[in-house]
Amino acid sequence: MQDFPYLQKVYLKPDKCPDFTCYPFNTLSMKGFNSLEFIKPVTFIIGENGSGKSTLIEAIATAFGFNPEGGTKNFNFGTRESHSKLFEFLxxxxxxxTPKDGFFLRAESFFNLATNIEDLDKEPSMGPKVIESYGGKSLHEQSHGESFISLIVNRFSGNGLYILDEPEAALSPTRQLTLLARMNQLCKSNSQFIIATHSPIILAYPDAQIYQVTNNGLELTNYEDTEHYAITKSFLLNPERMLNELFKD
Structure with missing residues (x-):
């Protein structure tokens, strides 16, 4: 057995019989799904809105032991139970x-994570405050993007499994490049990333494994064959032409 990556494959449990006519098993990401293999330090899952990529990412993170709303395995807060039961079938x-570090970052519930850190630090403790591991400054007192970068730079320490759901949601193009640089540092420290993204910048990480959700389910693809790359390139090369097409009566 290989010692890396930490998470090597995800299967549907053979003793479970999901109803593929009901959510979340009727999403495109689950069409024909039997297993998903991770062979590179960085794996991307991409697809259109509503294709089920975030649902799959969330289920993988939850099955690995992370809190469904994000954080490390030590977080157990929950503001509203909105995650699917897909993890029970994986x-x-x-x-x-075993990875020495790990984190599940959900862009949509990061506010709840920041609030939970503040709540934990209000409780009596003999050790350092939780926020010290996140840069020492309240995540609520920073912009959304600054708090994301603070998390990635200060909390992610290497030798870890990091599962990120649409991290670009709060990041400018420049900060997305910062994320790429930090990912590269962490990968050199034996870290694994599994990321759902729409960003053609983040998706450009070299030699990454890319699964694209298609009408036939999950399929491996190359960066330059993705819609993210093709549409972005076409727009930037000639924005006027594409806008004229979009704005036709």
């Missing part, structure tokens, strides 16, 4: 080597 094939 079986994970892991390395014999």
């Amino acid at each position: 079986r994970l094939s892991k390395s014999y080597k």
Whole structure:
């Protein structure tokens, strides 16, 4: 058995019989789904809105032991139970080597995570405050993008499994490049990333594994064959032409 990546494969449990006519099993990401293999330090899952990529990412993170609303395995807060039961149908094939660090970042519930950190730091403790691991400044006292970068730079320490759901939601193009640079540092420290994204910038990480949700389910693809790359390139090369097409009566 290989010692890396930490998460190597995800299967549907053979003893479970999901109803593929009901959510979340009727999403395109689950069409024909049997297993999903991770062979690179960085894996992307991409697809249109509503294709089920975030639902799949969330289920993988929850099955691995992370809090469904985000954070490390030590977080157990919940503001509203909105996650699907897909994780109950998944079986994970892991390395014999356990990651020393890990985090599940959900852009849509990051506010709740920041609030939970503040609540934890209000409780009596003999150790340092939780926020010290996140840069020492309240995440609520920073912009959304600044707090994301503070998390990634200060909290992610390497030798870890990091599952990110649409991290570009709060990041400018420049900060997305900062994320790429930090990812590269962490990958050199034996880290694994599994990321759902719409960003052609983040998706450009070299030698990454890219699964695209198609009408036939999840399919491996190359960066330059993705819609994200093709549409962005076409627009930037000739925005006037594309806008004229969009604005036709």
